[in-house]
Amino acid sequence: MSDFLEQAAAELNSKLSDGGFDGSAKFAIADVGAIVLDSNGARVGDDDTEVTLSADADTFQAIFDGDLNPTGAFMSGKLTVDGDMAQAMKLAAVLA
Numbered sequence: 671m672s673d674f675l676e677q678a679a680a681e682l683n684s685k686l687s688d689g690g691f692d693g694s695a696k697f698a699i700a701d702v703g704a705i706v707l708d709s710n711g712a713r714v715g716d717d718d719t720e721v722t723l724s725a726d727a728d729t730f731q732a733i734f735d736g737d738l739n740p741t742g743a744f745m746s747g748k749l750t751v752d753g754d755m756a757q758a759m760k761l762a763a764v765l766a
Contacts, residue, residue: 674699682707685764693757693760702727724752
């Protein structure tokens with residue numbers, strides 16, 4: 671299992687610790703793996719979710735670090751969204 675995935679899941683858990691996101695989402699990271707977020711928090715996994723956000727590792731790292739706005743990444747084509755766009759918007763608001 672990738673250290674990147676474990677670190678990213680831990681960062682997401684700290685960002686989501688106050689609640690604010692009550693759906694389910696998956697970050698599909700090209701050539702690395704996936705992280706699932708739901709009511710149990712963030713963890714490495716590939717479960718079915720309401721929305722899947724796909725990008726490369728550099729894009730996700732920039733989003734997690736706060737250097738790249740998720741909406742900006744989507745608008746520039748660096749991030750793709752498959753599924754419930756409303757859940758993606760809620761998640762973007764929490765991560766911003």
